[in-house]
Amino acid sequence: xxxxxxxxxxxxxxxxxxxxxxxxxxxxxxxxxxxxxxxxxxxxxxxxxxxxxxxxxxxxxxxxxxxxxxxxxxxxxxxxxxxxxxxxxxxxxxxxxxxxxxxxxxxxxxxxxxxxxxxxxxxxxxxxxxxxxxxxxxxxxxxxxxxxxxxxxxxxxxxxxxxxxxxxxxxxxxxxxxxxxxxxxxxxxxxxxxxxxxxxxxxxxxxxxxxxxxxxxxxxxxxxx
Amino acid sequence: xxxxxxxxxxxxxxxxxxxxxxxxxxxxxxxxxxxxxxxxxxxxxxxxxxxxxxxxxxxxxxxxxxxxxxxxxxxxxxxxxxxxxxxxxxxxxxxxxxxxxxxxxxxxxxxxxxxxxxxxxxxxxxxxxxxxxxxxxxxxxxxxxxxxxxxxxxxxxxxxxxxxxxxxxxxxxxxxxxxxxxxxxxxxxxxxxxxxxxxxxxxxxxxxxxxxxxxxxxxxxxxxxxxxxxxxxxxxxxxxxxxxxxxxxxxxxxxxxxxxxxxxxxxxxxxxxxxxxxxxxxxxxxxxxxxxxxxxxxxxxxxxxxxxxxxxxxxxxxxxxxxxxxxxxxxxxxxxxxxxxxxxxxxxxxxxxxxxxxxxxxxxxxxxxxxxxxxxxxxxxxxxxxxxxxxxxxxxxxxxxxxxxxxxxxxxxxxxxxxxxxxxx
Numbered sequence: 001x002x003x004x005x006x007x008x009x010x011x012x013x014x015x016x017x018x019x020x021x022x023x024x025x026x027x028x029x030x031x032x033x034x035x036x037x038x039x040x041x042x043x044x045x046x047x048x049x050x051x052x053x054x055x056x057x058x059x060x061x062x063x064x065x066x067x068x069x070x071x072x073x074x075x076x077x078x079x080x081x082x083x084x085x086x087x088x089x090x091x092x093x094x095x096x097x098x099x100x101x102x103x104x105x106x107x108x109x110x111x112x113x114x115x116x117x118x119x120x121x122x123x124x125x126x127x128x129x130x131x132x133x134x135x136x137x138x139x140x141x142x143x144x145x146x147x148x149x150x151x152x153x154x155x156x157x158x159x160x161x162x163x164x165x166x167x168x169x170x171x172x173x174x175x176x177x178x179x180x181x182x183x184x185x186x187x188x189x190x191x192x193x194x195x196x197x198x199x200x201x202x203x204x205x206x207x208x209x210x211x212x213x214x215x216x217x218x219x220x221x222x223x224x225x
Numbered sequence: 226x227x228x229x230x231x232x233x234x235x236x237x238x239x240x241x242x243x244x245x246x247x248x249x250x251x252x253x254x255x256x257x258x259x260x261x262x263x264x265x266x267x268x269x270x271x272x273x274x275x276x277x278x279x280x281x282x283x284x285x286x287x288x289x290x291x292x293x294x295x296x297x298x299x300x301x302x303x304x305x306x307x308x309x310x311x312x313x314x315x316x317x318x319x320x321x322x323x324x325x326x327x328x329x330x331x332x333x334x335x336x337x338x339x340x341x342x343x344x345x346x347x348x349x350x351x352x353x354x355x356x357x358x359x360x361x362x363x364x365x366x367x368x369x370x371x372x373x374x375x376x377x378x379x380x381x382x383x384x385x386x387x388x389x390x391x392x393x394x395x396x397x398x399x400x401x402x403x404x405x406x407x408x409x410x411x412x413x414x415x416x417x418x419x420x421x422x423x424x425x426x427x428x429x430x431x432x433x434x435x436x437x438x439x440x441x442x443x444x445x446x447x448x449x450x451x452x453x454x455x456x457x458x459x460x461x462x463x464x465x466x467x468x469x470x471x472x473x474x475x476x477x478x479x480x481x482x483x484x485x486x487x488x489x490x491x492x493x494x495x496x497x498x499x500x501x502x503x504x505x506x507x508x509x510x511x512x513x514x515x516x517x518x519x520x521x522x523x524x525x526x527x528x529x530x531x532x533x534x535x536x537x538x539x540x541x542x543x544x545x546x547x548x549x550x551x552x553x554x555x556x557x558x559x560x561x562x563x564x565x566x567x568x569x570x571x572x573x574x575x576x577x578x579x580x581x582x583x584x585x586x587x588x589x590x591x592x593x594x595x596x597x598x599x600x601x602x603x604x605x606x607x608x609x610x611x612x613x614x615x616x617x618x619x620x621x622x623x624x625x626x627x628x629x630x631x632x633x634x635x636x637x638x639x640x641x642x643x644x645x646x647x648x649x650x
Contacts (some may be wrong), residue, residue, distance in 0.1 A: 018644075018646070052270070062606065065606070065608055066605050066606055066610070067608075067610075080270060081270060082265055082266075082269045082270035098323065106235075107235070107236030107237055107238075107239075108235040108236045108239065108266060108269040108271060109235075109236040109237070109238050109239055109266075110236055110237070111236075111269070139487075155269040155270070156269070156270045156271070156272075157235075157269055157270070157271040158260065158271070158272040158274070159258070159272070159274055181455060185472075
């Protein structure tokens with residue numbers, strides 16, 4: 001189809017979490033006002049634990065003491081996305097789509113399933129079989145230890161404009177997740193491409209995500225200058 | 226016509242939604258398409274806009290509750306129906322019509338004009354009260370009358386339609402018999418001393434008299450409410466330690482105050498209603514953020530104003546406060562240095578107070594009192610910790626600012642102080 005909407009891709013490199021929050025907030029306003037096209041922000045955060053608004057228990061899902069976190073330079077930030085507690089840090093590919101889901105994709109479940117599809121698709125291209133796990137949003141890989149999560153999702157929607165998005169473990173230091181109960185799910189672990197023995201450069205992985213994202217969402221990707 | 230607000234269907238397979246947060250409170254105005262509440266469903270939080278403009282008149286589903294799609298979660302009433310409530314001091318609109326008629330003029334009578342010492346403006350008062358002359362006198366005249374405990378109906382009016390002018394009331398005050406109510410900070414009818422009691426009588430200084438008048442005027446005018454927040458100053462203490470030497474090299478002493486001013490300025494920008502005044506039946510939103518800082522002097526108190534505080538970083542604020550306080554102490558302030566304040570910060574903590582309950586500096590609508598920062602034992606994530614803590618008090622005028630709004634303002638200040646962005650230092 002020629003009439004595909006443009007998806008502007010911005011590769012931002014390492015961005016502190018708070019700065020990214022601010023950036024998203026202003027881009028969401030820009031998107032609502034039609035000042036920008038659909039966007040896909042690709043970035044990486046310095047070590048940070050973020051807590052979603054939903055769960056009153058979320059703070060209980062941080063296992064480390066404040067003192068320990070401080071020693072490690074990991075901040076805890078409350079954020080306006082859905083979901084429980086998660087960790088972001090070096091080696092993780094974070095994607096924040098700022099999309100207007102109108103007119104044809106106004107369905108929050110469909111949006112979440114689509115984000116899962118993007119991560120599952122990328123895994124597939126790299127020879128990793130990932131799948132959905134009923135009732136547990138994200139992309140999961142079956143290992144000897146049972147299903148482990150490779151990609152997490154937390155989304156905010158305001159007048160059908162999306163923010164936040166997904167976090168995919170590329171070479172993430174997985175022991176950082178022992179600081180928390182990821183997404184409040186105690187029984188399953190976390191994995192990364194590296195832990196699964198897949199080696200790919202950051203730039204190539206981002207390229208895979210752009211391709212898969214454009215594919216799943218029916219957008220024509222363009223790199224921002 | 227009240228409009229029901231329904232739990233929206235955010236997707237085909239979605240049968241229910243959980244309300245995580247009400248963005249608007251009952252009684253608040255909402256525009257069409259303005260965010261009204263947030264719902265949560267399967268890793269997605271969504272902001273739901275209001276279907277119509279009006280006033281949120283009832284909330285049927287509380288935060289944390291889950292209801293099926295298309296359930297009524299709230300009701301939005303007409304904007305018009307609440308215009309009456311806005312005028313009266315009643316919160317739940319339960320006042321009867323008669324009391325409304327009385328309450329509105331008396332509230333406006335106490336309201337200071339934002340420009341009290343310029344010539345009186347035309348009164349914007351169209352209420353059907355039984356006393357036309359009273360309704361027609363200007364806010365300034367009503368203010369003077371209130372200050373001097375005078376009933377305007379006792380004054381012969383020379384203005385249009387018998388209106389009492391500023392000249393009339395001043396004339397009346399000049400010629401009336403000396404009254405005990407004339408004393409600033411009146412003690413009412415209780416004599417200050419008994420004949421024969423051992424006392425020393427010293428006339429008030431001009432400054433003392435002004436402070437007395439101003440404070441009593443404010444107490445009479447504003448419906449004072451105070452809200453106290455405890456704030457963890459750990460982050461500010463760290464930033465202060467980190468930058469202290471650097472500031473000293475540039476001749477500035479870094480205290481907690483400029484951090485607080487920065488947080489306050491940002492919160493005021495986010496919440497214009499706190500940076501406002503009441504003028505009769507109007508709200509005057511001040512576009513500039515000018516923060517007065519109370520400076521204690523041996524001979525009284527003065528409140529120099531940091532102009533456009535929102536445009537300054539911590540360093541600029543430090544310089545501005547040091548300069549103003551220094552000049553206040555050597556009596557070198559210019560008149561413009563103490564004018565135009567839109568909000569005030571006062572610091573009882575420097576004298577050891579845990580927290581104060583400050584009186585609003587008219588015609589402003591809120592004031593922040595800063596208590597002493599001291600190390601306290603606190604519980605953080607179920608662990609006992611020692612942190613530098615302080616109580617901050619917001620004194621606000623309930624005629625304009627409801628508790629929820631005042632607390633929202635304080636939450637912003639708290640959040641910023643506890644997560645202060647080092648870039649602003």
